[in-house]
Amino acid sequence: MKAVRIYSAGGPEVLKIENLELPDPAAGEVRIRHTAIGLNFQDIYARSGQYPAPMPTGLGTEAVGVVEGVGPGVTDFKVGDRVCYASGPVLAACATHRNYPAARLLHSPAHMQDEQIAAALLKGMTVEYLMQRCYPVQKGQFVLMHAAAGGVGLMAGQWGQHLGAHMIGVAAGPEKVKLALANGYEYCLDRLTDDIPARVKEITGGVGVPVVYDSVGKNSFEQSLNSLAPRGYFVSFGTTTGAPPPVAASSLQKMGSLYFTRPTLVTYTASTEDLRNSAAAVFDMFAKGVLKININQRYALDDVAKAHADLESGRTSGSSVLIP
Incomplete structure (x- = not known):
């Protein structure tokens, strides 16, 4: 697998692309081959040290992909399933592959393309909790x-x-x-x-x-x-x-x-039920045509440093995705 790694907090120059060995998925995990990765300001916070993380660390909380393997005890997912996620427990979405806990994983909706989901899920769940639960807009x-x-x-x-x-x-x-x-x-x-x-x-x-x-x-x-x-x-x-x-x-x-x-999305999606309900609300809004995603920037995973620099400097608009 190819993955983004950082060994100390800092600017985009601390981002490194490395080739790593990925072990078999452990109990309760699935192995995912990523097809699209979301880019969020959370990634800037983690890279810069504003959100402290143990070093060295990977980066990224949101991605979409295909299940390539399942660990013991996993029953909700099988090889070949389209899946997505937008939460921890560790920063590792900026990679071609990863192992991920099935309890925090979501089935990708058939009515959305992989890039759309990667660009929209975390941001959409943020809007959902802000406008529906933190302060319910009337x-x-x-x-x-x-x-x-x-x-x-x-x-x-x-x-x-x-x-x-x-x-x-x-x-x-x-x-x-x-x-x-x-x-x-x-x-x-x-x-x-x-x-x-x-x-x-x-x-x-x-x-x-x-x-x-x-x-x-x-x-x-x-x-x-x-x-x-x-x-x-x-x-x-x-x-x-x-x-x-x-x-x-x-x-x-x-x-x-x-x-x-x-507030934080982490708190508002802490339980599996809240996570799935929030994601379902976002997917439903796309199904109804209420939400449309603006993917205005696409970057190769190898260009992650440029993606960070553009996002941090305000040169982007709408959503950005990384393509593994």
Whole structure:
């Protein structure tokens, strides 16, 4: 097998491609030959050391492939099955093959191609838990989503439109604003030129939004706080520009009895039941035509360093996949 390995945290230059021997699958595991690998900002966090991992380590949490072997005790999967996953327990998706626990594995839906699943599953489950369970979005509500032209952002726009929400996106530059507006957003603000809180208040008649979904972190923190209506929810689910500052309880009080939460997909899919229900909701949205995936970048596995550099610098839009 060929796999991405890192021996110390750092920039894209620490990514190495190595040839390794893959043992037979252990009890409860299956061996998968990958056909498409998802690229997510989680991979940047792990590579840079923001999410500490024991070194050396592999990389990647999301992939699609075909079962090539099953270990003792596996009954839900057989050789030849199309399968997918978007969670741990170890970072190893950036590889041509891997062994993976059957309890966390999913059958790939027949109505989706492998690249679509690799580009959509983790991001789609992120949107599902954010908008359905963390803060359940209701019809007619205004919703503010940062990074609206990214992989999660584009699916959030589509999902929110389906729910009947008034989606307000924030993106960088006219091209990304245009992309967001074509994917469910009723409004999209340009973070390079717009005063975000002022525009949000203008759109909402001076009230603000009941919920902000913020994956940007440090650079958008004040904008998010100042865009909320009283008793609004600040949902911080990423830190692409660095961690936001600590939130003082008194500031939440003074700004309108606000709520602040820092959820993760890991928590919301910790049980096998939650994992499968979340994935099923995403697959169902694709089956209904509610969700469409924008795969705007494809990279060979050997070009993983370029893929990381592009994603980290904001040169990508929509979703990216690695092809083994």
